[in-house]
Amino acid sequence: MRPTIEQVAAHAGVGRSTVSRVLNGSPKVRQKTRLTVQKAIEELRYTPNRAARSLVTRRTDTVALVISESPERVFSDPFFAGVVRGIAAQLTSSGKQLLMTMARSSSERSALEAYLGGGHVDGVLLLSLHHDDPLPSHLGELGVPAVLGGRPLDPGLTAHVVDVDNQAGAYLAVRHLIERGRRRIATITGPMDMLVSVHRLGGYRDGLTGAGIEESAELVAGGDFSERSGAVAMRALLARRPDLDAVFAASDLMALGALRVLREAGRADVAVVGFDDSPLAEQAGLTSVHQPVEDMGREMVRLLLMLIGGGTPSRFVLVLTPHLVTRETS
Amino acid sequence: MRPTIEQVAAHAGVGRSTVSRVLNGSPKVRQKTRLTVQKAIEELRYTPNRAARSLVTRRTDTVALVISESPERVFSDPFFAGVVRGIAAQLTSSGKQLLMTMARSSSERSALEAYLGGGHVDGVLLLSLHHDDPLPSHLGELGVPAVLGGRPLDPGLTAHVVDVDNQAGAYLAVRHLIERGRRRIATITGPMDMLVSVHRLGGYRDGLTGAGIEESAELVAGGDFSERSGAVAMRALLARRPDLDAVFAASDLMALGALRVLREAGRADVAVVGFDDSPLAEQAGLTSVHQPVEDMGREMVRLLLMLIGGGTPSRFVLVLTPHLVTRETS
DNA sequence: CCATCGGCTGGGAGCGCTCCCAATAATGCA
């Protein structure tokens, strides 16, 4: 049986409250008493029961990270690694625990929702939100603080958000290609039920428009951010418009897929730019739009802790600025 | 303020206990009463407070997965994706929540240990354990059920384990090469401070011995599982024994490195077999020993739930059987 | 028509902890 605070108190010859004060670092305990109590805690190998504590404090010191993707996606896309690293770094320095969940199926989702609403976490970080996801609004109703990574598609959703300026990033990529003399620039988009994809496509269009280039539906192909989908899209683009001279892919993985197809087709003349600037891009010499992913994770946590600390009434939207990293493929 | 069970009871015009019975699916509630209560629960959007519940039941319905690696490693190694998928699948079907943690630094570890010992989880799954890790024994002392993925190096550690039969896997690979008529089979091992590497080398030797082939130290080269180390080892092997006709590499990445060198050297005659059967192997047409990673996750959970359910006194070691996937490189 | 039985139901007790407030010990100052 694990010892209780009462047993520690008895063992140290003090009252229950004094032990509690020591545990919570209260300054109003005499040094001598503190040492006695700490000795007792150690001797009994006492660990406070978090359930009991959180029942009264209404805090759990746990924050959930919900990634609305399958483990495959999560573990193969380096974007998540970066964000998670930022989150983990910022969170451990605040003494909170990170509860990481991946949920894609609807039964998983509802179990998760009950869990998150059940007071088991102080707040929720949401990543890779899809447009039909009711989680943010449900959390809002339940009063559970939440921060989204990436703006939701639904503009009616008044949630706190940390995002990257995807449109500006895509614009940078396309402008760069134009400056390098490319004119027939294709794009491979992400899934259009995610705002990132919409924004990156928007930035692509801005880039073309800004240079007075007319856009063509033939030069736009859809993917799902994966390497394979990038390859498939590239093949379709090459079939439709063999004259294209550049491709902007909305993710590094898709860019790599496109590169693979281009190489197989002997089309070294086509410039490629990706999005993310993941380690993969660096390794492959891929020009890419750098997302400050780690900062994003860090900022999400900062914002969430602020919300947990003392509810801010207004809505927060923090937009981080990407930049272009030029390498061999452009 | 979230409603309590008492408020639901008042709203439904029943007693506290009856609501509790409905929540926990007790059969001794009249159908009519049950419906009234469920209506009240719905109208009040009631969710039970898990802290209060777990304080009395001493269960949390949460299981922790601890991966002793940095997020980079975790997110780049396909092994983890497979295991996590198996774990998640098996766990959600049992209504428990998965709490995933990555911890590498020692400050992270001790925070984690306090957390795990604090009664916040019913059990712990450990992956990628390093030999100096005190976590399993500490958990044992605290009486927290734990299951390791992969046998620990320290044989004195009496923990419950789910592992893959690495020796048998390597044996399969070598026997396959022999059946294909290969006789001068080299191997590229992993780091020998890991039990997997030792086992895979053992299986390689078993394979040779079984076929009456004498082994030669010249045909054994060491690597560290990485692509680069595979290439380096392959060059050394070719230099020492240009007459070799096959290579068994203890990881897919090393096999790919070896393949690269062989291709550069124009040695298409040398057969190559890897280990892991990761997506990379499939993509490269590499014959490889398939590890049932997903099953491993699933079995870890099964074992853990059994331990949580009714403590089994004896030690469990479950060894899963790998199989060979034959592709173009052999 | 009344006693008996069993299925349902309600409320007390208590899980281990923090918070609050009263009580006590220690300290300072005249």
Place this chain on the structure above:
DNA sequence: TGCATTATTGGGAGCGCTCCCAGCCGATGG
């Protein structure tokens, strides 16, 4: 040395829930 303060300390109350046990009520049988 005595009294006013202030620094420490201890214990009651209660967080929301489950478990246990006693009581209720309707149905059944005599």
